[in-house]
Amino acid sequence: GAGVSQSPSNKVTEKGKDVELRCDPISGHTALYWYRQSLGQGLEFLIYFQGNSAPDKSGLPSDRFSAERTGGSVSTLTIQRTQQEDSAVYLCASSLNGPGTGELFFGEGSRLTVL
Amino acid sequence: AQKVTQAQTEISVVEKEDVTLDCVYETRDTTYYLFWYKQPPSGELVFLIRRNSFDEQNEISGRYSWNFQKSTSSFNFTITASQVVDSAVYFCALSNDYKLSFGAGTTVTVRA
Numbered sequence: 618g619a620g621v622s623q624s625p626s627n628k629v630t631e632k633g634k635d636v637e638l639r640c641d642p643i644s645g646h647t648a649l650y651w652y653r654q655s656l657g658q659g660l661e662f663l664i665y666f667q668g669n670s671a672p673d674k675s676g677l678p679s680d681r682f683s684a685e686r687t688g689g690s691v692s693t694l695t696i697q698r699t700q701q702e703d704s705a706v707y708l709c710a711s712s713l714n715g716p717g718t719g720e721l722f723f724g725e726g727s728r729l730t731v732l
Numbered sequence: 733a734q735k736v737t738q739a740q741t742e743i744s745v746v747e748k749e750d751v752t753l754d755c756v757y758e759t760r761d762t763t764y765y766l767f768w769y770k771q772p773p774s775g776e777l778v779f780l781i782r783r784n785s786f787d788e789q790n791e792i793s794g795r796y797s798w799n800f801q802k803s804t805s806s807f808n809f810t811i812t813a814s815q816v817v818d819s820a821v822y823f824c825a826l827s828n829d830y831k832l833s834f835g836a837g838t839t840v841t842v843r844a
Binding site: 648650652658659660662665667673706708710720721722723724725726 | 775776831
């Protein structure tokens with residue numbers, strides 16, 4: 618498809634397990650973002666990738682969270698030893714160059730539930 | 733530091749009423765960008781508008797209009813003659829370069 622694709626759309630896991638969330642940005646978009654949206658909350662910035670530059674990881678809440686972007690395209694967000702407070706919708710977005718030059722296009726999100 | 737405040741948590745209106753969503757922001761940057769996004773029940777955020785800090789002209793797009801006032805650091809959004817399909821969570825956001833900071837969102841419910 619032409620939009621940002623995220624998988625899985627829903628993930629239920631047990632506390633302590635690791636999870637991987639995948640994001641396929643729009644082709645040609647150099648900027649990729651991960652945000653987290655907890656129930657009734659706004660969007661919390663997690664990490665930003667831009668081309669081959671070092672990512673801005675300043676929003677990652679703990680060292681259990683990591684993300685990588687391979688080949689400047691697909692990105693994976695990994696949460697190790699999941700906790701119940703990690704339950705949220707994880708949103709991925711991409712843009713051509715960044716919000717200063719255009720809009721962010723969001724995927725539908727991956728809903729994570731940690732039991 | 734950047735901050736976006738959407739003081740209204742929830743707004744409920746009857747169809748055809750106008751509704752205005754408030755957004756107040758804080759930034760030390762002179763160049764910045766303001767956005768509004770809509771999140772319908774399906775969950776996917778939909779871009780509505782982007783304004784840069786040097787363009788204070790108000791904008792109208794169909795039933796939507798935006799009032800940007802730099803003097804009060806506000807970027808308010810009005811839906812005229814609301815419709816049921818306007819029911820969604822609306823987010824205001826601020827960016828100086830690449831990091832988009834979002835407000836907590838305002839849930840709008842339009843009743844038939």
